[in-house]
Amino acid sequence: MSESVEIRTLYDEAAIAARVEEIARQVAATEPHRLLVVAVLKGSFMFAADLVRAMHRAGLAPEMEFIHLSSYGAGTESREIRVLRDVESDVAGRDVILVDDILESGRTLAFARDRLIERGAGSVRIAALLDKPMRRKTAISADYVGFECPDKFVVGYGMDMGHKWRQLPFIGHVVQDAPA
Template sequence: MHKDVDRVLVSREEIHAKCIELGKQITKDYTDRGELPILVGLLNGSVPFMSELMKNIEMDVEIDFMDVSSYEGTQSVGSIRINKDMGTSAAGKSILLVEDIVDTGKTLTEVKRMLANKGAKDVRVVSLLDKPDRRTEDIEADYVGFTIPNEFVIGYGLDYNQKYRNLPYVGILKPEVYEES
């Protein structure tokens, strides 16, 4: 375990098992609707989760990415900044946004609104983590890996000032690390 991690919240093995479960459910749901989704990863945090998840979706999918930011350090700053939009058109497409964590919900609310305005057929969300205690927007993910408490988490794509994304698990960052900043 990394020296800055207080404790592991979700292990590598739990994440792997959950990606298999989510992949099966997503495959079933989209097959039942006769749709092929475009998986749109929200950079940078979604990359490890999206990589593991898409291996377990047993149908053809396209992938794309958006770079959308609302965080500085440990706090959501409230404004959404779009640094990179999708490379393909959303018009008439079924979009499955892949997110590392649903926290306040501000980012997802804005991205879903933007994609709807661009003519997406539907926009659904799959998130590795859900932190409902921090929600300020009325939004829920359609598929959730793990519901977690209101702790500052890192690892498996989640960062603190661009560090710790490569940890193979989700851990709780020791408060003294971010209280020093």
Template structure:
């Protein structure tokens, strides 16, 4: 496969095949939990869109999908710690079993904020599914209920994760070469 982005990747952390296998497992686990509960899969944009598409297909339950967009990075490599909603929910979630779908659980700021936010909006339950968990960066006491892969404290891109809006379409999880982001 041709790729303009290969030269910017230091190494592959999680292959495309490993991702697909793990998502199938996560889908089966979520099915067991939600097969009769009509959950609302709620993707955190933009990073979750690839994972979310595959996850909802892997979890064959009657469900809705919704998206919320938040920002805490503003094109930086480290979270600012301030979470802003840039695109809010378009439906009432009162009484719903919400499955937050996130690309990466890093500092925990975004997910801690969203969990509280959705509970104040009346969600019956909050379940967190994240493709990647980077516990070394955690500053908030929050954990995911479903984790694809635990990753080391390296700058990862691909499969929805970006650097300055690029690399989301890389089909695996890779570590970005430091020289790519060192000047920002």
């Protein structure tokens, strides 16, 4: 038995690039210049890299950090959040932008935000490439949003399904046929 998988494009490379530049300009216009960007790994790595480069072009020179949280494993349903790698920098008094690929249930970003606030961050704002509000389980919203995401499982541009398709330069949704 095999399963046929098709990936249909939701947001192409050009749309993503243009939106990342717009977000960077918004950040540059509203955030302090001594900014710490904390990327939530693994899914946000492409978005975070493109965003900090765009911030540079917009006149900011943010510092960069990473937090590696796991809530999916190899599946498609969020479960318990585990810290696999923590932020190493002292965040006390710092203005932080937490960058993630998708704001869905909100549990992972709320966990990361609360962790930074507990450590004394001066402010924590959220930049999410995709916002899927219909799946929200926690009262949280992003300050900077790339696109509102339909209620579909998405892959590409850093996001995966079972560790596949992170490398795609676009964001697509997975269409699965019944097993043959």
